[in-house]
Amino acid sequence: MADPTELTALAARIASGGIQVIDLTSPLHADTPILQLPPEFGQTQPFRLEEISRYDDRGPAWYWNNIRTGEHTGTHLDAPNHWVTGRGKEDVASIPPRRLIGPAAVIDKAAEAAKNPDYLLDVPDLEKWQEENGELPDKGWLLFRTGWSARGDDPAAFANADDRGSHTPGVTPEAARYLAGTGLLGFGVETVGTDAGQAPGFTPPFPCHEAVLGAGKYGLTQLRNLDKLPVTGALVIAAPLPIVTGSGSPARVLALVAA
Numbered sequence: 332m333a334d335p336t337e338l339t340a341l342a343a344r345i346a347s348g349g350i351q352v353i354d355l356t357s358p359l360h361a362d363t364p365i366l367q368l369p370p371e372f373g374q375t376q377p378f379r380l381e382e383i384s385r386y387d388d389r390g391p392a393w394y395w396n397n398i399r400t401g402e403h404t405g406t407h408l409d410a411p412n413h414w415v416t417g418r419g420k421e422d423v424a425s426i427p428p429r430r431l432i433g434p435a436a437v438i439d440k441a442a443e444a445a446k447n448p449d450y451l452l453d454v455p456d457l458e459k460w461q462e463e464n465g466e467l468p469d470k471g472w473l474l475f476r477t478g479w480s481a482r483g484d485d486p487a488a489f490a491n492a493d494d495r496g497s498h499t500p501g502v503t504p505e506a507a508r509y510l511a512g513t514g515l516l517g518f519g520v521e522t523v524g525t526d527a528g529q530a531p532g533f534t535p536p537f538p539c540h541e542a543v544l545g546a547g548k549y550g551l552t553q554l555r556n557l558d559k560l561p562v563t564g565a566l567v568i569a570a571p572l573p574i575v576t577g578s579g580s581p582a583r584v585l586a587l588v589a590a
């Protein structure tokens with residue numbers, strides 16, 4: 332039965348601080364790290380503000396900007412149609428809003444990623460997490476904590492590239508297929524994308540995109556403050572713009588956490 336007092340109580344607890352609202356979103360500015368692909372491919376553009384007026388002769392009482400951005404810039408949501416395996420599935424505007432909100436599970440591999448930037452989450456990690464914490468949440472998010480967001484204001488450190496490409500944590504092809512077979516809404520990361528920096532060379536390339544988006548699930552990227560979330564029990568709300576036919580969108584991602 333619908334009980335409107337539940338929402339009233341929730342609002343009161345948010346207002347009182349009894350439920351904390353944690354912002355998992357990276358700020359958007361010209362130096363927000365973006366993915367760089369090999370030069371033979373099309374490239375996404377950095378975020379840019381283009382001033383229209385600022386209380387001046389172009390608009391005496393108002394300040395506003397045009398924005399220029401890729402869909403996959405900063406904290407953003409990957410829609411299923413971003414990948415060829417999800418072609419014909421939901422675009423970002425077609426995702427039912429109830430599928431943008433769900434319980435979050437956090438798997439913490441920050442120590443491992445600090446030692447090895449190419450660290451890959453594997454199936455045994457997911458099995459061990461579930462032995463300790465219960466099943467991955469049905470219609471929920473799995474958030475992969477790596478500590479990588481600490482590099483988020485330094486694009487070079489964030490990309491961590493050398494002549495063999497980028498070195499950032501991700502998932503194995505087996506773990507990607509495992510996640511695709513769960514009841515999760517999607518998989519969230521601190522890095523520029525849901526796949527590892529070295530994933531262009533994996534078999535298949537970009538296995539997380541291939542399996543997870545192909546299964547109609549979503550990706551969330553460049554998340555911050557995952558260290559402020561409990562292992563289970565947070566409620567995550569991802570709010571991408573409804574770009575009609577779009578493959579993704581910058582998103583505000585918030586977590587509700589009982590204080």
Ligand code: MN
Pocket residue numbers: 403407408409524550552579
């Ligand atoms: Mn993306």
